[in-house]
Amino acid sequence: MGTPTPRTVVASPSSTAAGSPTPMELLRSRGYIALLILGAAVGVPVAIVAYFYLEAVSKAQRFFLTDLPHDLGFAGTPVWWPIPMVAVGGLLVGLSLRYLPGTGGHNPAEGFVAGPTVSARDMPGVAAASLATLAFGAVLGPEAPLVLIGSGLAVLIARLVKRDAPAKALVIVGAAGSFAAISTLLISPLAGAFLLLEAVGVGGSMVSVVLAPGLLAAGIGALIFVGLNHITGFGTFSLAVPNIPVLGTPTVGEFGWAIAIGLAAGVLGTAIRRLAFQIQPYVSRRTLLATPVAGLVVGGLAALFAAVTDKGPEQVLFSGQTALPPLIQQAGAWSVGELLLLVACKSLAYSVSLSSFRGGPTFPGMFIGAAGGLALSHLAGLPLTAGVGMGVGAMTVVMLGGLPLTAVLLTLLFLQAEAVNLISVVIVAVVVAWVTAARLSPWSRPRPPAATHGGRAADPSTADRHNP
Structure with missing residues (x-):
């Protein structure tokens, strides 16, 4: 079986199996305190990785669109320059999807979907495909790769700390890593909580219990993000648009x-x-x-x-x-x-x-x-x-x-x-x-493709492995 998703692990009170601890019992347990500490701990490395990932994307975009044409002798960026640049990015994405493990991350056409935690084996593919996408100019953002990288890194750390960690604990730790990573981009732990809460579909009385490690990781990560700005001088990432026209009462x-x-x-x-x-x-x-x-x-x-x-x-x-x-x-x-x-x-x-x-x-x-x-x-x-x-x-x-x-x-x-x-x-x-x-x-969306391979529909994300 694959790694369970939060949607299948976190159940509402009406669907919790008999004998499972209640939210209050879980909150009072010694294991949950350890989970909170681990959530805070993973927020530090995840925030560091997310910070330098975003900085690498920013510098790569500036290099390929502005600096490289200048270095090659052009007075400015030629009008035709984006055509070969994004094509090179497409080739690199294709190579990563073809030869690296996994599918390179979620299918962005599906919207923002929080699925299973990415494995350590698949993380290089996610990083390579997303960096090639973002650096060369394709019209997508960094939030989905950050969520996958954050959750994968958090689970990897948890397994290094405790090899026999239960599956439910790994799901919560993975969610904490996702919180920390996405909050570095959105500059708000609460925004990350809203995004992942809606995307995962967590419900019932377990919401607060599951979200707390993630919020703690996001809060610690936000502090690390601010601290890295002072250390590196790279600058901060902020969503707020300053100096916008004043708006009166809605009419x-x-x-x-x-x-x-x-x-x-x-x-x-x-x-x-x-x-x-x-x-x-x-x-x-x-x-x-x-x-x-x-x-x-x-x-x-x-x-x-x-x-x-x-x-x-x-x-x-x-x-x-x-x-x-x-x-x-x-x-x-x-x-x-x-x-x-x-x-x-x-x-x-x-x-x-x-x-x-x-x-x-x-x-x-x-x-x-x-x-x-x-x-x-x-x-x-x-x-x-x-x-x-x-x-x-x-x-x-x-x-x-x-x-x-x-x-x-x-x-x-x-x-x-x-x-x-x-x-x-x-x-x-x-x-x-x-x-x-x-x-x-x-x-x-169009109808699903006709069934192949023994009556099962072919998976578009893996079809290229059979047709290079």
């Missing part, structure tokens, strides 16, 4: 816009995922050929956008996490046409990346939502900050696969200066988008 018109934006995000996000699922079978059958081709498409879209506008290709490339604050702060420098072209190019590049690369689905969706909200804010009755907030929240819930609490919280973390005035309209947009996407879900 009736803004609630109407929240409904409209929620509907639009539900349709657009579903279309992005639908296209990704349509492309995936072709990529999985010929990974070594198809992933570089997918990279050419992503790079071509970035080059097209840079050629048509006076903006750089980085607006289309990468996850959009670092490009989002300047997009909002410099909104006056963007025309409606440029914003609409950005949404179109980024959405297509995002869809191709979801189908072929390895990374997280969160930040590109947030960026597309923000760009769409900015474009709509040129219309009457929609303030800029409100449009951005509604767009970010609505697209986030769709691309995460339906995590409404997390979508609202992430939006408010980004726009925290106006969180109080935004919360009501963001909630409306998120709920409308969530329901719309759920209604469209039968259309969002």
Whole structure:
């Protein structure tokens, strides 16, 4: 049997087997205290690894897009430069999927899914595929790889400390590692708790008991993250967008816009995922050929956008996490046409990346939502900050696969200066988008492939091992 997931281990009171300890009994046990200590301990190495992982991604992106063209004698980054760069990234992803153990991490087109803890054997594949994805410009984020690396590292440490650790304890320690890793990115242990709580689907009276080691690991990890900034001088990672336009009390018109934006995000996000699922079978059958081709498409879209506008290709490339604050702060420098072209190019590049690369689905969706909200804010009755907030929240819930609490919280973390005035309209947009996407879900992905290999459907993530 494979490693059990938190969803199968953590049961509600109605489904707990007879003789299992109650939450209070578990909380009072000596073993649980040891589990809390271990959770705090794993937060330190996980935060260190996450910190330098994110720093490596940041430096690699800057090197391949900006420094390397300059070193080769170009005055600036040529318009066509992203095309070979993302193709090289696609080739490296294809090689890692073909020759390294595992599947390189979760399928990002599925949204944010917290599955089984990755084994130590599979961690190099996750790291290699995600770094090739993120460094060369594919339109995905670092959150999903961080969760897998954090959980895998935490379980590895737990097994080194106690070789005969029970499976349930390893699941909780793995979750603690995921908390610590994702909290370094989101700069908030509570945001990490919301994300993983909704993704895993933990419920019942065991919630607090299971989350406590993870929250402790996340809190310790956050301290380590701040300390590493002072030691290394690399800088901090912050989600909050400073200097955003002030927003007044929500109006009736803004609630109407929240409904409209929620509907639009539900349709657009579903279309992005639908296209990704349509492309995936072709990529999985010929990974070594198809992933570089997918990279050419992503790079071509970035080059097209840079050629048509006076903006750089980085607006289309990468996850959009670092490009989002300047997009909002410099909104006056963007025309409606440029914003609409950005949404179109980024959405297509995002869809191709979801189908072929390895990374997280969160930040590109947030960026597309923000760009769409900015474009709509040129219309009457929609303030800029409100449009951005509604767009970010609505697209986030769709691309995460339906995590409404997390979508609202992430939006408010980004726009925290106006969180109080935004919360009501963001909630409306998120709920409308969530329901719309759920209604469209039968259309969002094609029928499963015909049964093969003895009557069982072929696994797209492993098909390339038989068809290099």
